[in-house]
Amino acid sequence: MSFDVEQVRKDFPIFEREVNGHPLVYLDSANTSQKPVQVLDVMRAHQERYNGNVSRSVHTLGTESTEAYEGARARIAAFIGAASPDEVVFTKNSTEAINLAAYSLGQMLRLGPGDEVVISEMEHHSNLVPWQLLCERTGATLRWFGITDSGFLDESPIDELINERTKIVSLVHMSNVLGTVNDVSRISARAREVGALVMLDCSQSVPHLPIDVRTLGADLIAFTGHKMLGPTGIGVLWGRFDLLAEMPPFLAGGSMIETVTMGGTTFAAPPARFEAGTPPITEAIGLGAAVDYLTGLGMDAVHRHEQEITRYALDALTSVPGVRIFGPATIEGRGGTVSFGVDGVHPHDVGQVLDALGVEVRVGHHCARPVCSRFSVPAMTRASFYLYTTPAEIDALARGLDQVRKVFG
Amino acid sequence: MLDGLYQEIILDHYKNPHGRGLRDPFDGEAHHVNPTCGDEITVRVSADLSEVSYDGLGCSISQASASVLHELVQGKDVASAAEIHHAFVELMQSRGQIEPDEEVLGDGIAFAGVAKFPARVKCALLPWMAFKDAAARAGVDVGVSPEVKA
Numbered sequence: 001m002s003f004d005v006e007q008v009r010k011d012f013p014i015f016e017r018e019v020n021g022h023p024l025v026y027l028d029s030a031n032t033s034q035k036p037v038q039v040l041d042v043m044r045a046h047q048e049r050y051n052g053n054v055s056r057s058v059h060t061l062g063t064e065s066t067e068a069y070e071g072a073r074a075r076i077a078a079f080i081g082a083a084s085p086d087e088v089v090f091t092k093n094s095t096e097a098i099n100l101a102a103y104s105l106g107q108m109l110r111l112g113p114g115d116e117v118v119i120s121e122m123e124h125h126s127n128l129v130p131w132q133l134l135c136e137r138t139g140a141t142l143r144w145f146g147i148t149d150s151g152f153l154d155e156s157p158i159d160e161l162i163n164e165r166t167k168i169v170s171l172v173h174m175s176n177v178l179g180t181v182n183d184v185s186r187i188s189a190r191a192r193e194v195g196a197l198v199m200l201d202c203s204q205s206v207p208h209l210p211i212d213v214r215t216l217g218a219d220l221i222a223f224t225g226h227k228m229l230g231p232t233g234i235g236v237l238w239g240r241f242d243l244l245a246e247m248p249p250f251l252a253g254g255s256m257i258e259t260v261t262m263g264g265t266t267f268a269a270p271p272a273r274f275e276a277g278t279p280p281i282t283e284a285i286g287l288g289a290a291v292d293y294l295t296g297l298g299m300d301a302v303h304r305h306e307q308e309i310t311r312y313a314l315d316a317l318t319s320v321p322g323v324r325i326f327g328p329a330t331i332e333g334r335g336g337t338v339s340f341g342v343d344g345v346h347p348h349d350v351g352q353v354l355d356a357l358g359v360e361v362r363v364g365h366h367c368a369r370p371v372c373s374r375f376s377v378p379a380m381t382r383a384s385f386y387l388y389t390t391p392a393e394i395d396a397l398a399r400g401l402d403q404v405r406k407v408f409g
Numbered sequence: 410m411l412d413g414l415y416q417e418i419i420l421d422h423y424k425n426p427h428g429r430g431l432r433d434p435f436d437g438e439a440h441h442v443n444p445t446c447g448d449e450i451t452v453r454v455s456a457d458l459s460e461v462s463y464d465g466l467g468c469s470i471s472q473a474s475a476s477v478l479h480e481l482v483q484g485k486d487v488a489s490a491a492e493i494h495h496a497f498v499e500l501m502q503s504r505g506q507i508e509p510d511e512e513v514l515g516d517g518i519a520f521a522g523v524a525k526f527p528a529r530v531k532c533a534l535l536p537w538m539a540f541k542d543a544a545a546r547a548g549v550d551v552g553v554s555p556e557v558k559a
Contacts, residue, residue: 348446348468348532349415356411364446378447378466407415408469 003301009388011036011293022358025393030176030204030337030384031362032226035290039229042289043282054281055255055272069281072288073271079291080221081212082238089237089244089271090284094203095126097222097237098170100250100274101199102130106138107248109167109197113139116165118196120145120153121374122175122182125367127201127222131170140167145187147374151178151327151334158190166196173221174204177371177380178327179310179337181205188217197243203227208306208335208386210299219243225283230290234283237274244270251276294387302387306336309385309394313338316398317383322405326375336385339366342401345408347381353407354400361397413522414529415469422473422516427480432462437547441539443471443531450475452539456547458482458490463536470520470529475536477516482540490544491551493517497537498552501530 009015012034017024026034046068052061054069074085082088091097109115117131121144135142143161146154153171162169169191174181188198199220205211206221207228213221220243225234239247249256249267253276258266267273294302311331317323322343328334342350351363362382365372372379383397435453442449448467452475454460461483463475481497482490496513497520505525509518523533544551 346448346468346472348448348470348529352414352526352529353411369447372447378449407411408420 003297003305003387005305005388005390008297009390011038012388013037013040015388019358019360020356022396025357025359025396027383027385027389027393027397028360028362029207029386029389030227030382032232033207033229033386034388035229035231035286036293038293039231039286039289043231043286046282046285051282053278065281068285068288069279072284072291075288075291075295076236077238079295080206080238081214083214084241086269086271087213087238087241087244089239089274090279091222091235091237091274092233092280093226093235094201094222094224095130095235097224097235098127098199098201099130100237101170101220101222101239102134103250104247104274105168105197106134106140108246111135111138111140111167114165115140115167116143116163117141118143118145118162118166118169120171121147121370122153122178122180123170123172123368123370124176124201124203125369126203127170127172128370131168141165145171147178147371150329151175151180153180153182153187155186158187162187162190162194162196164194166191166194168197168199170199170201172204173200173202174208174335174337175327175368175371176204176337177339177366177368177382179334179339179384180327181209181333181335183333184217204335204337207294209303213238225287225290228287228290229293230287231283233280234287236287239270241270244274247274249273249276253277255279297387305387306385306389307331309389309391310334310336310338312391313383313385313394313397316394317401320398320401320405323401326371326377326380336389337382338384339380339382341377341380342404345404347379349408350381350401350404353404354397357396357400357403359393359397359400414526416519416522418516418519419469419473419523422476423469426472426476428462428483429464429476429479430462431464432460435460435462435543435547437543437545437549439539439542439546441535441542443467443535446532448532448535450536450539452478452536452543454540454543454547454549456549458485458487458544458549461540463539465536467535468532470523470532471535474520474533477520478536478540481515481517487549487551490549494537494541494551498534500524501533 052065077085206223226232256276347363436456450465
């Protein structure tokens with residue numbers, strides 16, 4: 001079955017609306033994706049018909065809720081090739097998943113002075129600040145890979161950067177700014193050589209690429225529901241089960257315990273150990289529905305569609321005078337997130353003019369200020385695509401940029 | 410709709426900023442950034458406000474606003490500067506409900522349209538907040554901090 005973008009768009013009610021008198025052209029999916037009726041319906045039905053708390057009620061509603069919640073976990077596990085649903089820990093978002101990992105690994109490894117944590121200059125702040133704080137708390141040293149002029153990780157210092165002092169390597173899988181999809185095979189092989197753990201921030205990759213954690217080369221990954229057709233408030237930490245089983249808890253409270261006495265507490269096995277308190281039940285079920293939707297279309301087909309759109313967009317943007325693309329200039333090694341500058345016009349102004357034409361892009365430093373600094377700009381304009389993006393929307397972006405140049409020319 | 414935002418006066422100030430560049434001597438300096446978009450401004454003032462200089466990086470609204478700030482407050486006495494500062498802040502928080510007074514605000518009246526774009530109010534206010542802080546550091550009080558909602 002071939003991928004039919006017009007058919008896909010019919011599942012997304014938001015595309016019926018206008019923005020500032022123009023049809024909505026939504027080019028900000030790297031920020032948050034739109035939601036299909038299939039996800040919205042499941043969430044609404046759950047709230048209306050099945051709502052009960054999970055993992056603690058003997059009554060029917062509680063049982064049905066628990067089945068739906070755990071069912072979502074199982075389908076998400078299958079979606080990423082996890083060995084078992086127990087490897088999938090529900091969190092609030094990627095940020096919480098990474099904070100969980102940073103806190104727990106820091107404890108588990110007894111991180112201290114002389115130890116090193118390696119990240120990169122390409123990180124979203126969510127995969128940067130938690131490691132900065134961990135190093136500040138423990139006295140460990142934070143080190144990082146730089147970015148090449150063409151927007152790839154500079155792997156040249158790999159053997160020096162990842163050494164016997166390295167305990168954790170945490171990298172972005174796909175850059176939320178440059179669109180670069182990092183081939184982490186060499187880095188993870190090197191990390192394994194020195195006995196360091198590897199975490200990947202897959203916030204931008206799991207929604208767009210077929211991902212199989214068995215071949216990814218990571219011990220832990222983080223991703224978030226709202227960038228992959230699901231709701232906000234639900235994210236995932238995936239980890240190898242034997243690693244999760246060793247990791248101490250992060251947040252403490254109900255649901256994560258085995259036995260509690262006034263003298264002390266023992267903890268549940270993963271994933272419950274890391275899910276203190278009533279979880280975002282409806283949101284997890286919504287993410288399960290999103291995964292069903294993506295699985296129905298096939299991630300290979302989704303990825304192919306986005307590659308075509310990205311190729312079209314790179315051509316279109318290169319033909320607008322004064323536009324400079326940051327990151328890989330061709331489709332090789334990149335996904336459907338394209339950041340650019342318009343000569344002489346601040347991204348805020350670019351975004352404002354585009355919005356007046358119904359074209360929704362992100363402007364600013366994209367929570368990745370070091371990436372902007374690397375390319376010596378205070379901010380960038382970013383267009384990001386998804387399974388519902390059409391060539392006509394790219395044309396609208398290009399026309400919008402002509403308008404930008406008219407206003408500021 | 411955009412015409413309300415990008416008034417000719419604003420684009421003129423953006424393209425040909427008045428009094429841009431940091432100058433010595435000065436008695437107070439403040440550097441402000443807009444953390445969501447990375448816009449930056451540094452403002453320097455002398456205690457008698459005879460010199461108000463600035464430099465910055467940012468969008469047309471923030472940079473034009475700095476140019477207008479310089480034009481309006483440099484060389485004014487403290488009471489007049491405070492009045493202008495108050496009028497500008499009030500205009501920006503009006504959501505477009507205030508008719509600005511050209512006698513007080515000069516080219517600043519062009520920013521009336523910006524007040525209708527909540528996401529851009531912060532841009533317009535950035536230089537003015539830096540000015541207030543720089544003045545405070547020079548021992549001059551030009552007004553209270555507004556709560557910026559955007």
